[in-house]
Amino acid sequence: MRLKLLVTCLLTVSFLGAMDHTVVSTSLATIAGELGALQHMSWIVVGYTLASTVLLPVLGKLDDILGPRKIFLGALVVFLAASLCCGLSADFSWLIASRVVQGMSAAGLQLMSQTIIARVTTQRERPRYLATIGAAFPVAILVGPLLGGLITDQLGWQWVFWINIPLGLIALVLALFALPALEGHTSPRGFDLAGAGVFTICLVALILGITWAGEPGASLSTVLALAIGLFSLVLFLWIETRVPEPMIPLKIFANRTVAAGAALSTIIGVGLFSITAYLPTYIQMAYQTSITVSGLVPFATVFGMLCSNLFTGWWASRTGGYWMFPVIGTALGAAGLFAMALLPAGRPLWVPMAVMAVVGIGTGSFMNLIVALVQGAVPAKQTGTITATVNLVRQIGSTVATAMIGVGIAASVAGLLPAGLDAATLTPQQVHASPAEVQAEVAQIYTSVFSPVFAALALAYAVGILVALCLPRGRLSNDPSGTAENTPVSVTTES
Template identity: 35%
Template sequence: MTDVGVRRPERGLGLVIGALMLGMLLAALDQTIVSTALPTIVGDLGGLEELSWVVTAYMLASTVSTPLWGKLGDQYGRKKLFQGAIVIFLLGSALCGLSQNMGQLIGFRALQGLGGGGLMVLAQAIVGDVVPARERGRYQGFFGAVFAVSSVAGPLLGGLFVDHLSWHWVFYVNLPVGVLALAVISSVLPSSAGRTHHVIDYLGIVLLGAAASCLVLMTTWGGTTHPWSHPVVIGLATAAAVLLVLWWQVEKRAREPVLPLRLFTVKAFNVASLIGFAVGFAMFGSLTYMPLFLQVVQGVSPTLSGIHLLPMMAGMLVTSIISGQIITRTGRYKAFPIAGGAITTLGLYLLSHIREDISVLELSVYLLVLGIGIGLVMQVLVIVVQNAVGFEDLGVATSGATFFRSIGGSFGVAIAGSIFTSRLTDDLVRLSQTVRLPAGLEKAVQSDPTVIGKLPTDTAAAFLKAYSDAIAQVFLYSAPIALVAFAVAWLLPEVPLRETTKPADLGECYGAVSTERSSLGEVERGLWRLADAEMRRDYYRRLGDMAHLDLPPGSVWLIARLGTRGAQAGAELADRAGVTVEEGRPYADLLVARGLVRRTNDGTCLELTLAGEQVAGVLVTEAREGLRRMVHDWNPARHPGLRELLDRLTHEMLGSASDRPRGG
């Protein structure tokens, strides 16, 4: 028997979850797997000054398209939309691998990112369609692990593909995996029965995306391709300002705005968004340009450059987990973004001193410091935002917090590219004035850094110093952004955490793309995690005491099961309880003797008597009251949807398969 209100696939739930995880892995990996392949790609296609856009195009397209994918999936069904997202992603992957120049690669990366945004948001939403709410916490944990693994493994896998195949396989590897996911989803996943009507804020999404694109282009071209006073740069700045003003006006009138303006009146949301922007800026700027330093300046292989990044990723992973556990236990969070901002600033400052002869140990320590700092901040932001807003804004505020981190990553990569190109150009001009160089060599090196390896030793050393200096500047100019995050973190209001916001998924840290959330969905996630913890502490004994029942926990569980699921066979009940029929019989016999349960005529099924139904009603009332206390600060009396959620979760929770009675 399935839990109430959930449509399971008729077969192959494991296959569906596996296919969803594959889809999410593809999208998550493509945020990081390209980084270690970038130096080789630039060597093949040229266009070093456009390197940052290979990453930025993907992140910007996936971030801006996410709200649209989420609402279209609600309205028209997620199965077909998810299939469409896979097809778009695979088409973009194939075209990226076939690219003949950087312009093509950047355009196809944007197409790939468009599909990647759909993979991210729809995979998580489909879990809600096919998995009973009681079991979703476990599966959400799997998805969190996918994000964490992809963050650590992405740079390493990118290096392996480049070393042993070619950079094209960084994209081609998606094809067999994506086709497998598409085949499984097509054959096994049922079409979702429910539909939610939305008034989709198309204009708001387009205006916000266009404004972000103009700003990123402005920061990329300003001071490099064009002077800051150039009409193109000024035009982009003006266009961004006009688009933001138009977006602001549109959002005032939108029925379902992509980012409600009232969120910007909440101090905690503004502070957390600014901190998230800075974290994304630091993280993705580092991931993009550190492999260039390792491969071009230090001459290590792409695979080894991925290995060198492991201290940073390990630091992020460990400290994000530890900080989340401490926050859950203590309910206090403000110290973590303050400490994380300071340590991130220190890490970036240390990395600004990298040089061509830096040792592996020294570089690893610097990267570890940066990773620790970022990890301390990442876990906190969603918790802070969820704790600060009202119930009606819980979903959009959660999406907004991760949106600004993603946008920060886009800006970080773009601005890092601008700083790197500008400094490298200046250094090479100075170098040409002191060293006699063949005509056109400076431009050749800027276009293809592998040319350095073919130069005479003294000349190559001068070029490597120029590269090292330019990359060090990327970190030096990133440090003040992290310092702003440190300063702003002191403004975070620290108020007691709501119970449902204390637990946080690991995926919240590593999902670089915002996912479209609903307020009810966020509360439901938190409630189930709390209920899991509650039921591991002799729940049915305590529930029986609250209902004033002189019954052992096994008998209380049995009444709850029959009261929420109806008459059932003894063998099925025993299986659900995790005991044999003989072990469970005494609990049933006691209830029969008390007149609360009777056996059917053939003796194989149990059902409640009228008195038993009354007792079951008391248990349901007590259980619902326990859930209500967990969400009392969301004020369920004001929100009919929240009251309906409490009623539904109570029936799904009581006597569910994994709530087996413990103790006599």
């Protein structure tokens, strides 16, 4: 009973953290307009994402030192306070500062939810519970934008943030009752302050440089940020090889399961999460649909991801089998994205919906499973570190690929548009109001521009097939040593 209450609590906070990223999307223009900062609108999202990404490895190390209970409860309290401050924001600076704090605390909620599951379950049980709390992410993608629009229209944009408070308080009560005392395993004196500081500078500089790459007139800022980021990365790697308790122990990547799991997590970020932001635009232009209808393709993608995530988590926990899911999943992802690259303009909308649903099914089949695998491949004292690392590489892969795709699409479309159409001001409504021959030409342009993008992402998933084949074969252990009080946990290999 206590475990069910704990899972309910973790699912609630995971949903809050995921929703807080998606529910705001439809309210951005309203929020920025009322606060008089439309030109800085993107920072409502960028500040949140940047803060949550940067803090992941720090929180992972703190988990190993202090234990997840303290960090989880602290993050939940800070998240609720930050949500209150977001809604009370009187100016844009106040809102951005509150969003940064909210992003930092949301990272703690998401990460601790996964590490707590690792601490209270065996490796055999873990995929089912990780799939359950992991379902919050695709559900948030499906309902977040719609819910955000309804809340903004009916109650005001402040309630986009304040809706977190009643749900969060319920989760806090459940956590105080159901969350056991889970102590850390590493001495606080071993915290890698130098590595944490340099890594923060590295990520901030790299993400800002990539974000600025697509903005006109920001070439000097982009080059400077990327140079600082790369220098900091080299310095960070140097530090990690010399401190006694590194924030990200590089030696763990010598473990085949860890190396393959991290690579597969990166591929998910690069291969799918990066393209979902551009799918609606592609569908609106290439298939000449409305904004509402264009959402059906990402909906199909995420729904496929949700279903396969729940099924494979249940199956892996029931049977202990896991090896086939990353192999089949990456193969489905590669096949689906390659099919998208070959689709000609003018196909019925159900065709890209079905194809992207296949990509979602493939990705969901191993998205949370690899977290369980890498958690069981390291000593329990590194559970927080390895869980943070897997999430971090996925987030970085998604951020880098999203920026690169955006820059490439913008440059390619601008160079191919017919006379009279300006890429900087082009909207789907403008294209749909144009003569039929112009609509057909624009559809062909977007098809030709996106085709190599889909092909490149298909190649990333194809590499993922080879990576998945490197995972050790076997069955997940149902031994109680799968809890965090013993080390290390690994799969039971088959002869």
